[in-house]
Amino acid sequence: xxxxxxxxxxxxxxxxxxxxxxxxxxxxxxxxxxxxxxxxxxxxxxxxxxxxxxxxxxxxxxxxxxxxxxxxxxxxxxxxxxxxxxxxxxxxxxxxxxxxxxxxxxxxxxxxxxxxxxxxxxxxxxxxxxxxxxxxxxxxxxxx
Numbered sequence: 001x002x003x004x005x006x007x008x009x010x011x012x013x014x015x016x017x018x019x020x021x022x023x024x025x026x027x028x029x030x031x032x033x034x035x036x037x038x039x040x041x042x043x044x045x046x047x048x049x050x051x052x053x054x055x056x057x058x059x060x061x062x063x064x065x066x067x068x069x070x071x072x073x074x075x076x077x078x079x080x081x082x083x084x085x086x087x088x089x090x091x092x093x094x095x096x097x098x099x100x101x102x103x104x105x106x107x108x109x110x111x112x113x114x115x116x117x118x119x120x121x122x123x124x125x126x127x128x129x130x131x132x133x134x135x136x137x138x139x140x141x142x143x144x
Contacts, residue, residue, distance in 0.1 A: 051140025097126030
């Protein structure tokens, strides 16, 4: 009797596995999840150098038209910390020095770590200059 029960259980398991495989093949649903590529578009104007323009930056794997893609991706990996947005704006209540860092502006859009990015940058005060400089070489080193 135990042998008959084992054979019945094995037959039932095999049938369920076969149905599962058939259902998977019929639906075409993939079981392997591939992490999305981090893709950003960086637009810079007024930086006072060769950094002006619009660039595509792809990370994981590295690529795109960004002039320093490998170092830019490495910098983004370095500043990406769990629970902190590397593209966050300056806090509205931040105390910033009243210095002018030049007319450079930048806009970064796309996806980073599976999250949408839509960030603007300028060099209008000490906080904004520090925020810009924290992303060099994603953003070009700007002169005043």
